[in-house]
Amino acid sequence: xxxxxxxxxxLKNCVESWREVVLIMDSVLAWEKDWYPAVTAGSLTMFYxxxxxxxxxxxxxxxxxxxxFTLLDYLGPKLMDKIFSPNLWSxxxxxxxxxxxxxxxxxxxxxxxxxxxxxxxxxxxxxTHFSVTTISLLLLAYLGSLVSGQFLSYIILLVVLMLPGLxxxx
Numbered sequence: 001x002x003x004x005x006x007x008x009x010x011l012k013n014c015v016e017s018w019r020e021v022v023l024i025m026d027s028v029l030a031w032e033k034d035w036y037p038a039v040t041a042g043s044l045t046m047f048y049x050x051x052x053x054x055x056x057x058x059x060x061x062x063x064x065x066x067x068x069f070t071l072l073d074y075l076g077p078k079l080m081d082k083i084f085s086p087n088l089w090s091x092x093x094x095x096x097x098x099x100x101x102x103x104x105x106x107x108x109x110x111x112x113x114x115x116x117x118x119x120x121x122x123x124x125x126x127x128t129h130f131s132v133t134t135i136s137l138l139l140l141a142y143l144g145s146l147v148s149g150q151f152l153s154y155i156i157l158l159v160v161l162m163l164p165g166l167x168x169x170x
Contacts, residue, residue: 004105004109007105007108007109008098008101008102008105011101011104011105012097012098012101015097015101017076017077017080018076018077018080019089019093019097020080020083020084020089021076021080022097022100023093023097023100026096026100028040029161029165030164030165031165031168031169036165037162037165040161040162040165041158041162044154044157044158044161045154048150118132
């Protein structure tokens with residue numbers, strides 16, 4: 001439990017300069033307004049249509065995304081202070097930010113425990129590990145032969161972005 005608190009504090013310190021944006025993104029992904037799912041799906045669709053139109057090579061795409069995130073990392077905190085007034089930060093927003101951070105830490109712990117369980121299966125039950133890995137990779141290869149990789153990544157990302165809203169909405 002002490003590790004969870006340490007992870008929570010570390011995450012809150014990392015998102016300190018982005019806290020208003022984190023709350024807005026949580027609001028959009030949680031579908032707090034009825035039209036937020038359309039904004040999410042529409043934005044993702046426009047991004048993928050733009051990628052399809054440009055059709056950059058993988059190296060160009062990765063370097064452009066890296067450049068974009070580097071600029072965002074540098075300019076974001078400087079612009080956040082000018083866009084959002086620090087005086088408007090309230091205890092309610094702080095509590096909401098803490099809940100978002102707790103959810104992210106819980107998700108991180110869930111994913112790491114799944115990974116640890118899967119790797120532990122290699123020593124405890126190597127035949128099961130082998131069969132699960134083989135069947136998963138064969139299924140993924142078959143799916144990749146049927147559907148374009150870009151379309152597959154679009155569908156997967158769309159599902160991942162819609163899951164928080166579906167989870168809270170139902």
